Every structure is written in structure tokens, then in C-alpha cells.
Amino acid sequence: xxxxxxxxxxxxxxxxxxxxxxxxxxxxxxxxxxxxxxxxxxxxxxxxxxxxxxxxxxxxxxxxxxxxxxxxxxxxxxxxxxxxxxxxxxxxxxxxxxxxxxxxxxxxxxxxxxxxxxxxxxxxxxxxxxxxxxxxxxxxxxxxxxxxxxxxxxxxxxxxxxxxxxxxxxxxxxxxxxxxxxxxxxxxxxxxxxxxxxxxxxxxxxxxxxxxxxxxxxxxxxxxxxxxxxxxxxxxxxxxxxxxxxxxxxxxxxxxxxxxxxxxxxxxxxxxxxxxxxxxxxxxxxxxxxxxxxxxxxxxxxxxxxxxxxxxxxxxxxxxxxxxxxxxxxxxxxxxxxxxxxxxxxxxxxxxxxxxxxxxxxxxxxxxxxxxxxxxxxxxxxxxxxxxxxxxxxxxxxxxxxxxxxxxxxxxxxxxxxxxxxxxxxxxxxxxxxxxxxxxxxxxxxxxxx
Numbered sequence: 005x006x007x008x009x010x011x012x013x014x015x016x017x018x019x020x021x022x023x024x025x026x027x028x029x030x031x032x033x034x035x036x037x038x039x040x041x042x043x044x045x046x047x048x049x050x051x052x053x054x055x056x057x058x059x060x061x062x063x064x065x066x067x068x069x070x071x072x073x074x075x076x077x078x079x080x081x082x083x084x085x086x087x088x089x090x091x092x093x094x095x096x097x098x099x100x101x102x103x104x105x106x107x108x109x110x111x112x113x114x115x116x117x118x119x120x121x122x123x124x125x126x127x128x129x130x131x132x133x134x135x136x137x138x139x140x141x142x143x144x145x146x147x148x149x150x151x152x153x154x155x156x157x158x159x160x161x162x163x164x165x166x167x168x169x170x171x172x173x174x175x176x177x178x179x180x181x182x183x184x185x186x187x188x189x190x191x192x193x194x195x196x197x198x199x200x201x202x203x204x205x206x207x208x209x210x211x212x213x214x215x216x217x218x219x220x221x222x223x224x225x226x227x228x229x230x231x232x233x234x235x236x237x238x239x240x241x242x243x244x245x246x247x248x249x250x251x252x253x254x255x256x257x258x259x260x261x262x263x264x265x266x267x268x269x270x271x272x273x274x275x276x277x278x279x280x281x282x283x284x285x286x287x288x289x290x291x292x293x294x295x296x297x298x299x300x301x302x303x304x305x306x307x308x309x310x311x312x313x314x315x316x317x318x319x320x321x322x323x324x325x326x327x328x329x330x331x332x333x334x335x336x337x338x339x340x341x342x343x344x345x346x347x348x349x350x351x352x353x354x355x356x357x358x359x360x361x362x363x364x365x366x367x368x369x370x371x372x373x374x375x376x377x378x379x380x381x382x383x384x385x386x387x388x389x390x391x392x393x394x395x396x397x398x399x400x401x402x403x404x405x406x407x408x409x410x411x412x413x414x415x416x417x418x419x420x421x422x423x424x425x426x427x428x429x430x431x432x433x434x435x436x437x438x439x440x441x442x443x444x445x446x447x448x449x450x451x452x453x454x
Contacts, residue, residue: 027052028425029065030406033074038081038380039395042373049079051402054425059396072406072420080376080411081396082135082184082403082423084383085358086313087293089351090129090137091119091182091190096353103176105144111259112251113177115141116194121187125352127432130184132348132356133411135403135423136192136393137184138383140267140293141177142351143201143209173209174220175200178255179267181389183403185423196387197291198259202270202279203325218278223247225286228256265289265386267313271296271325280308291386296326299333302340311343311386316365334378335369344370345386346378363412375412401425 028051035044037059048063049056065071092115093100101118104110119139129137176199182190200206202217210217227246231238231253238250246253258264268279271294280301283290292298293313298305305312316334321327330336337344346365348358362375370378384394392401402425409416421428440446 026425027057027066027069028072028402028422029063029069030072030074030079030404030420031065033077033079033406035059035396036078036080036376037396038376039397041397046076049396049402049404051404051422051425054402056396056398056400056402056404058398074406077419078407078409078411079396080133080405080407081380081394082405082421083133083358083379084394085129085134085137085348085355086345086379086383087140087347087351088129088137088355089139089142090126090134090184090355091121091123092139093352094120094123094125100142102139102351103142103144105173108249108251110173110252111175111177111198111248112255113141114180114194114255115139115177116180116191119180119182119190121185121190124433125355126184127186127429128353128434129355130421130423130428131418131430131432133359133405133407133418133421134355135184135405135421136384136389137182137355138179138196138387139182140179140197140351141199143176143205144173174206174217174224175252175256178264179387181387183393183401183423184428185426186428192392193387193389195258195264196389197265197267198256199267200269202268203272203275203294204323205269214275214278218282220247221282222286224256225260225288228253228260232257232260259288260286262287262289265291267291267293269293271329273297273300273328275325276301277304280304280310283308283310295337296333297328298342299330299336299340300328302337302342305337306341311345311382312337313345313347313383315347315349316361316368316370317349331364331368334365334375338370338374343382343386344374344378345383346375359411360414363414366412372412 030049035047044061047061050058050063089100089102092102104113178195179197180194181192181196183192206217207214210220224247259266266288268290270276270279290310292310295312295314296318298312314333318329319331321329334344346362348355348361358379362379366372366375381394384390393403402422404422405418406420407416408419
């Protein structure tokens with residue numbers, strides 16, 4: 005890490021109270037814009053009032069601007085962690101705020117109200133170059149790990165009783181987009197997508213069979229449309245019984261009207277085909293998540309114009325749903341013309357590995373430009389926040405990272421991180437604990453000697 009840049013970042017961070025109003029110029033940088041300008045071999049990013057004012061090879065630096073000389077270092081947009089639970093978890097073993105098991109509340113569960121900007125997990129993710137995240141609810145079940153994907157149906161907790169008791173579990177809730185600012189309201193946009201598990205997990209929630217889930221989903225969609233047409237009758241209790249609570253029905257109206265995308269979590273090729281058919285028949289806007297066997301139906305996904313969120317290093321089957329897993333999944337989806345979004349390892353504690361996953365995707369055939377897009381502008385577009393984040397373009401939020409080397413190389417480190425134009429600390433609780441205990445001769449508080 006170049007000491008001059010680290011020192012500059014520290015100075016900017018000390019002025020956090022006024023940094024957003026400051027003018028900052030990052031000069032002599034190799035800029036990977038992830039936007040229409042592409043790569044700029046040597047240029048300047050000018051930041052003013054928390055926004056990108058100019059990007060290019062010959063940007064004039066105004067008098068009084070704080071100048072950071074990149075000395076040829078790489079500048080990228082801040083990365084977007086897709087399919088995360090950042091801000092909704094601290095210690096996974098003690099539970100998360102990312103799932104709910106309530107017969108009256110499923111689709112209506114809105115994760116924006118669970119976000120904690122002071123989470124100790126956020127600085128760790130930010131040191132991986134992540135400045136924004138899509139926080140997605142998880143299905144309520146036993147054995148639900150940090151990544152929110154269970155590939156073993158035996159781990160799922162199915163709702164007992166009749167169809168209406170099962171139906172509520174078909175939806176996990178509504179996702180939100182956040183920015184990883186220090187100590188500020190992180191919310192960028194709420195209600196960006198509805199989440200629903202398919203495959204083994206969805207079948208379990210529906211009573212044990214994939215066909216049952218599709219039938220129940222179609223029933224729910226019919227009920228939501230009926231409710232939307234007859235709200236007044238519903239309020240008078242003058243309408244037939246519907247499968248979901250009023251809150252859930254209301255939350256699903258934008259989904260069935262095609263205004264809110266449905267994140268459909270599935271790995272198996274046949275499940276993906278069933279989802280595409282459901283979306284086509286019901287005119288739903290769909291985002292695939294998981295898609296371990298997505299490459300097998302890549303042409304169909306591309307024709308449907310459906311984006312895919314994948315973990316590109318999923319290369320071994322964890323169940324019958326993912327027998328076709330391959331490290332070339334991302335490259336094959338790219339070749340077919342699919343919009344690819346790359347997620348990290350796990351929803352929070354390993355979200356900082358998003359850039360490593362992008363690098364692995366490149367190692368197995370994905371183009372570097374597509375891999376960068378998959379963790380920047382693609383998720384921004386898919387979740388409707390490309391007007392603010394995802395690329396280095398004038399008018400967007402000044403979310404950027406200056407790297408010591410190739411950002412896809414694990415040994416590279418961020419030397420400057422700006423979120424909304426404000427410099428972020430280049431540390432985390434892990435670093436603080438390391439520094440506290442690395443000197444064994446340090447005197448500790450009395451409680452440590454007891």
C-alpha cells in the first residue's frame with residue numbers, strides 16, 4: 005500500500021463532517037468506469053458535493069480541490085454486493101433480521117426496517133471494495149446459513165396444516181438497496197424486488213412437490229389480481245376468502261402487475277425452465293438467483309431477457325439440483341448474452357469476496373469487462389438504482405475505490421474508498437483487534453487478568 009495515498013485517505017476521513025461538501029480530484033489514475041466511457045488509461049475523477057462532477061483524460065482540477073495522486077493506480081466504481089444480508093446480521097448463529105416465519109406476514113416483510121448501519125460486518129465488506137448492497141430476505145427455515153441457499157431439502161422447515169398455512173411461506177419478503185456509509189442512513193431504495201425460493205426448498209414449502217408450488221403460486225397470483233380489482237369489496241368483508249393476508253396481497257400487487265421483479269431462487273435447469281414459463285404465462289418480471297445449471301438453458305434465459313445472480317465458483321454438486329455445476333457457468337451465460345450479476349461467498353460475513361469471485365469468473369473464461377459489470381453496473385440496473393450507483397459517470401453518487409493493484413487480485417487493497425463523496429475508514433473490527441493484541445506486553449484492563 006502506498007503510504008502517500010493511505011495518508012491522504014486518512015486526512016479525508018478526518019474531515020468526514022465536511023467531506024461530502026468538499027471537492028476532491030483523483031488524478032493520474034487508470035479508470036475503469038463500467039460505463040459508456042469504458043476504460044480511461046490515464047485520467048481524473050472529479051468529485052463535488054458527494055457527486056461525480058467529471059471523469060476523463062483531461063479534466064481540469066479547480067483551485068482548492070483536495071488532490072489524490074493515484075500514480076497510475078486503478079480506480080473503479082464501488083462494487084455492489086448482490087444477494088446479501090449486510091446490515092441485517094451480526095453473528096449468524098444467533099439469528100438474523102433477514103427472515104420471518106409468520107402466517108400473516110411473508111411477502112409484506114420489508115427488510116428496509118431491519119437495517120443497521122453500525123453493523124461490524126459492513127466495514128469488512130467495504131474493505132472488499134463494496135460500497136452498495138442488495139439486501140435480500142431469506143426463507144424462514146432451520147439450517148438456513150449465511151448465504152440463504154439451502155441445497156438440502158431435509159433442512160427446510162415446512163409449514164404444517166392446510167394449503168393457506170403453507171402458501172404464506174412461498175415468499176421471503178422484499179429486498180432493499182443500501183450504501184455502505186459510516187454511521188448514516190444506508191437506504192438507497194426499498195422494495196426493489198420480491199424473493200421466492202423454488203426448487204427443493206420451494207417444493208417443501210408447498211407441501212413436497214414442485215408442481216404443487218407452481219399451482220399454489222398461480223393461485224396466489226389469481227388472488228392478488230382479484231384483490232387488486234376488488235379492494236372495496238375485500239374491505240367490506242364482502243369477497244371470497246383469499247389465501248394470503250391483506251398485507252401480503254397488497255405487497256404482491258406490484259409483482260403481478262410487472263412493476264416489481266420476483267427474485268426466483270433455483271439451481272436446476274428444469275426449475276429454471278418452469279420459472280421462465282411461469283413468468284411468461286403470468287407476465288411476471290423475473291430475476292434468477294443461484295442458477296448453478298443456468299448454462300444448460302442459457303439461450304432460453306437470454307431470449308427471455310432475464311438477468312441471473314450467480315456464485316461463479318459453485319463447481320461441485322451439493323445436491324441433485326446442482327449436478328451440472330461448473331466454473332464456466334458465468335462465461336457461458338455471458339457468451340449467450342445473459343445479463344450476469346456476481347455475488348460473494350455468503351450473504352454478509354464473506355460478502356467482501358465478491359471481487360474474488362469475479363476474478364475466478366475471469367479465470368474460467370468470462371471477459372474482465374463483463375466481470376466488472378457483473379459487480380457494478382449490472383446489479384445497479386437490475387435493481388433500479390443505476391441512476392445513482394454502478395458506474396463512474398457525471399451526476400452519479402461519488403462511490404469509488406482506488407486500488408493498489410488489479411481489484412480482482414486478492415493481494416490488492418483499497419487505498420481510498422469514497423461513498424457519496426465521503427472518505428471511509430480503511431479499517432475494520434478485525435484490524436482493530438489485531439492491533440490491540442499483537443503486542444503481548446501491552447497492559448490490559450483489570451478484567452483481563454481475572
